[in-house]
Each structure stands twice: as C-alpha cells, then as structure tokens.
Amino acid sequence: MNKVTPVSGCVLDAILHQPIRTRIVAYLAGREEATFMELKRVLEISDGNLESHLKKLISADYISTRKDTGNRRQQTLYILTETGREALKTYLSSLQELLGVRLTEEKKVSDQPLGGIFYNAELGWK
Secondary structure, three states, X not given: OXXXXXXXXXXXXXXXXXXXXXXXXXHHHHHOEEEHHHHHHHHOOOHHHHHHHHHHHHHOOXXXXXXXXXXXXXXXXXXXXXXXXXXXXXXXXXXXXXXXXXXXXXXXXXXXXXXXXXXXXXXXXX
C-alpha cells in the first residue's frame, strides 16, 4: 500500500505526500475536472513534471481521464475518482492528527479552501 509512517505513528499516503500531487488532487476536488493545460497553468509546472505526476495518480486510481471532443480538437480531461477523494480526506485527516488541528467537513463549496472539502478550520491545538 502507498503509506509512509512518520515518528508519531500517524500513517500518511506516500502518493499524496508529494506536494505537487497533493495540489493536483486538491485542485480537482474543487473543480471536478480539468485539462492538462489548465493544471499546468494553475500549478505553474512543466509539461514533463505534470505528466509524470498525473501518471502516478492515474496508476494509483486517484484520478481518471476522459476525452472531450466538444471543441475543435480533442482534449483529455482529468477527473478525481472516489478513491482519490477518499485518499485526500484520509491524508488531510492524518495531517490534522499530526498537527493537532481540527477542520470541519462541509458540502462542496467551490470558492472555499481545497474546493470546499474542509472549511472553517478550528485552529485549536490538542
């Protein structure tokens, strides 16, 4: 399984522990789907770097793709899977545990941090 265990005993997902992959998944959690060019623009990374991270996320079944032929040319859209959404929630929960911070889960609110997955942070230390 894709896990990293820090000193505290809290288990972190090794796939999502890489910051660019965390950002990709968090962005898709708020947007539902995005093109390669949109992800590249938003994340400000090179084609090769983005492609490498997308391949790892696809292989872990955290994101999937679909072809959109609605425009003049075909585009690949990247979509967060349910597995990816759950992995992100678990990863963020593990980080909360490590930091001693509680975040309140909300329904999707696209203009909130992390696409509305977590909102209204209660920044109290345990």
